Amino acid sequence: xxxxxxSQGGGxxxxxxxxxxxxxxxxxxxxxxxxxxxAVLSLQGQSAFTTDSYTVSPLxxxxxxxxxxxxxxxxxxxxxxxxxxxxxSCAFMIEEGLPFETLKKVVKSMAEELQKTNAKIVCGDTKVxxxxxxxxxxxxxxxxxxxxxxxESVPSAHRLQKGDAxxxxxxxxxxxxxxxxxxxxxxxxSDLKSDCEVVWPVVETLINKGLxxxxxxxxxxxxxxAVLNEWAQTSQVCIEVEExxxxxxxxxxxxxxxxxxxxxxxANEGTFVMSLPCSQVEAALAVFQQFEFxxxxxxxxxxxxxxxxxxxxxxxxxxxxxxxxxxxELLPRIC
Amino acid sequence: MSTLQLQDLYQGFRExxxxxxxxxxxxxxxxxxxxxxxxxxxxxxxxxxxxxxxxNQLLPEKIxxxxxxxxxxxxxxxxxxxxxxALAQMPNTILLTLGDMIRVPGSKTSLAKQRALxxxxxxxxxxxxxxxxxxxNPDKQVIFxxxxxxxxxxxxxxxxxxxLALKLSNLFFHINHVLVPPxxxxxxxxxxxxxNALIGxxxxxxxxxxxxxxSLAVRYQMPIVVSGFEPVDVMQSILMIxxxxxxxxxxxxxxxSRAVTEQGNQKAQEMIDAYLEPRSHFRWRGLGDxxxxxxxxxxxxxxxxxxxxxxxxxxxxxxxxxxLCICGDILKGVAKPQDCKVFGRxxxxxxxxxxxxxSSEGACNAYYRYAEVALRSVKPIEKKxxxx
Numbered sequence: 001x002x003x004x005x006x007s008q009g010g011g012x013x014x015x016x017x018x019x020x021x022x023x024x025x026x027x028x029x030x031x032x033x034x035x036x037x038x039a040v041l042s043l044q045g046q047s048a049f050t051t052d053s054y055t056v057s058p059l060x061x062x063x064x065x066x067x068x069x070x071x072x073x074x075x076x077x078x079x080x081x082x083x084x085x086x087x088x089s090c091a092f093m094i095e096e097g098l099p100f101e102t103l104k105k106v107v108k109s110m111a112e113e114l115q116k117t118n119a120k121i122v123c124g125d126t127k128v129x130x131x132x133x134x135x136x137x138x139x140x141x142x143x144x145x146x147x148x149x150x151x152e153s154v155p156s157a158h159r160l161q162k163g164d165a166x167x168x169x170x171x172x173x174x175x176x177x178x179x180x181x182x183x184x185x186x187x188x189x190s191d192l193k194s195d196c197e198v199v200w201p202v203v204e205t206l207i208n209k210g211l212x213x214x215x216x217x218x219x220x221x222x223x224x225x226a227v228l229n230e231w232a233q234t235s236q237v238c239i240e241v242e243e244x245x246x247x248x249x250x251x252x253x254x255x256x257x258x259x260x261x262x263x264x265x266x267a268n269e270g271t272f273v274m275s276l277p278c279s280q281v282e283a284a285l286a287v288f289q290q291f292e293f294x295x296x297x298x299x300x301x302x303x304x305x306x307x308x309x310x311x312x313x314x315x316x317x318x319x320x321x322x323x324x325x326x327x328x329e330l331l332p333r334i335c
Numbered sequence: 336m337s338t339l340q341l342q343d344l345y346q347g348f349r350e351x352x353x354x355x356x357x358x359x360x361x362x363x364x365x366x367x368x369x370x371x372x373x374x375x376x377x378x379x380x381x382x383x384x385x386x387x388x389x390x391n392q393l394l395p396e397k398i399x400x401x402x403x404x405x406x407x408x409x410x411x412x413x414x415x416x417x418x419x420x421a422l423a424q425m426p427n428t429i430l431l432t433l434g435d436m437i438r439v440p441g442s443k444t445s446l447a448k449q450r451a452l453x454x455x456x457x458x459x460x461x462x463x464x465x466x467x468x469x470x471x472n473p474d475k476q477v478i479f480x481x482x483x484x485x486x487x488x489x490x491x492x493x494x495x496x497x498x499l500a501l502k503l504s505n506l507f508f509h510i511n512h513v514l515v516p517p518x519x520x521x522x523x524x525x526x527x528x529x530x531n532a533l534i535g536x537x538x539x540x541x542x543x544x545x546x547x548x549x550s551l552a553v554r555y556q557m558p559i560v561v562s563g564f565e566p567v568d569v570m571q572s573i574l575m576i577x578x579x580x581x582x583x584x585x586x587x588x589x590x591x592s593r594a595v596t597e598q599g600n601q602k603a604q605e606m607i608d609a610y611l612e613p614r615s616h617f618r619w620r621g622l623g624d625x626x627x628x629x630x631x632x633x634x635x636x637x638x639x640x641x642x643x644x645x646x647x648x649x650x651x652x653x654x655x656x657x658x659l660c661i662c663g664d665i666l667k668g669v670a671k672p673q674d675c676k677v678f679g680r681x682x683x684x685x686x687x688x689x690x691x692x693x694s695s696e697g698a699c700n701a702y703y704r705y706a707e708v709a710l711r712s713v714k715p716i717e718k719k720x721x722x723x
Contacts, residue, residue: 253341320392322705332433332460333434
């Protein structure tokens with residue numbers, strides 16, 4: 001079996017070979033192939049700039065792998081600012097001994113995700129480190145995107161206001177549930193797939209419809225609970241959520257029942273939360289209906305003045321509770 | 336043939352119409368009550384259900400909950416947590432335990448912090464994973480820090496049985512299994528205790544049977560209903576308690592009849608009896624020393640007992656909770672979490688001073704997490720919030 005060796009990160013002939021045969025082959029574009037020390041870009045207007053490092057165990061899971069996450073995650077961070085993704089950097093930290101085929105699979109997945117927008121990987125870096133220094137493969141990507149809208153209408157956690165509706169773009173918690181069931185000691189099987197997806201095409205359509213999007217956030221680590229709490233605190237508003245309106249698939253709910261978790265705390269990788277005036281909810285839902293992966297989109301709640309700074313869940317039988325910011329690591333219940 | 340889906344196990348038990356109908360019936364029936372009902376839900380799982388689903392908000396004022404001691408992590412005294420940490424610090428050791436136990440602070444540190452310093456500490460999904468880990472690491476000593484009430488004890492017994500069958504010489508057990516009846520008895524026998532009805536635990540009763548509460552019902556003249564964990568279960572159980580109180584009956588009734596019998600799971604009981612026996616006494620966090628309230632490995636299995644094998648590393652010096660902590664009073668129903676001076680100020684789930692704030696099933700923890708909407712109207716609570 002062909003594996004990645006330390007020499008392939010040493011900067012010499014073996015490094016060059018890896019870069020050319022793998023990274024250039026799948027990521028090729030004019031800027032990258034110039035092979036300079038830095039990519040030269042020309043930017044116009046306002047830009048959004050973001051970075052994220054990706055680590056996931058196992059590297060491959062139902063519905064994707066670390067490569068899909070590394071591209072979709074950064075593209076989505078740009079999309080959440082209403083920015084059209086343009087340029088990405090990409091750095092690999094590889095543990096020696098990683099099967100070459102695994103790396104190739106990851107790189108191919110990254111290239112596939114890039115196809116979904118006009119974004120290009122324009123610079124990169126490769127390190128190979130001794131066994132144990134990283135867990136198989138870490139990837140960092142940074143991204144630059146172009147913001148078309150005026151600066152006062154860029155979506156922001158500060159812009160939620162009373163009367164806004166809160167929408168989710170799909171059913172929640174799938175990525176977190178998939179990764180948890182894929183861990184070696186779980187031995188659980190289901191057809192569940194990660195929600196990992198590039199969301200810019202949806203966001204672009206929403207923007208082009210002229211909707212006044214006040215806030216947008218992809219519900220990654222910390223899940224829906226973290227996004228709503230951050231918004232409620234940042235804008236000092238209350239977010240009241242109707243518990244039975246939150247779309248949760250049966251397999252995700254099942255895993256939660258089994259282990260004592262809540263789907264609100266599970267990570268998502270292509271599901272986002274949006275706030276906009278109540279009057280525009282129908283138009284927004286119509287946009288979500290145009291895309292295959294946002295069919296489950298729903299309005300789940302409203303921004304009110306009830307308890308500023310808090311997220312309040314309304315149960316279908318008339319009681320209320322606070323939806324807390326997730327704390328600590330997710331641990332299964334004891335009995 | 337239709338197969339059983341996971342959602343079949345809970346969907347009907349969260350039906351809004353049923354919950355509302357039960358709430359209405361409870362309101363109607365409670366009118367005739369002469370005095371308030373102060374119901375202790377013994378098990379932390381029920382505390383969680385009541386707070387998470389906001390069931391207390393649906394009930395008349397005459398019905399109040401007193402949150403019981405049934406949270407295995409909350410009742411663990413600091414000196415036993417220190418045992419776990421001391422064991423994990425030994426060279427060449429893997430320490431295994433369950434869930435929340437990882438983050439509970441002992442006298443100086445927690446297992447989570449010790450893990451960050453490099454100790455091999457793992458939270459198991461199933462206790463049986465201990466066998467595989469011991470087999471895969473023959474050059475290490477693997478210690479299972481076993482916790483829980485009657486519910487989880489049979490699993491530990493099964494691991495002991497398998498470890499013996501497989502002749503594993505590197506798997507040891509630190510047994511912290513505790514028993515419901517002696518702890519409830521300790522609370523009820525206190526003259527200050529306000530409890531006048533009990534919701535009996537679900538899964539403890541699946542193993543031990545509803546029979547274990549019989550003597551409590553007789554001695555303390557109170558209704559006891561063994562309830563399931565879903566909102567409909569709890570609401571129906573409350574209605575059954577109200578009806579008993581109105582008819583002046585003091586019986587043990589089983590609402591959770593889809594899983595609980597009078598006698599319980601006798602096979603599991605036999606398995607426990609084969610390897611474990613009552614410990615002369617066990618110190619409960621918040622309640623103090625209670626005789627015969629926990630289990631230990633029988634002498635015949637001394638070679639598996641981490642408490643004997645690693646005795647040199649372990650101290651049994653009792654370590655008390657903070658002076659301001661009133662967990663003991665909360666467990667007896669004399670005080671509510673918000674009556675505590677340090678609730679939400681010096682004491683919160685990330686820095687618990689007392690037992691009830693420790694695990695998600697503890698009373699203070701559940702109040703802190705879920706009850707802020709209700710509490711705010713009573714008195715404001717300052718909370719430090721993490722910012723992301």
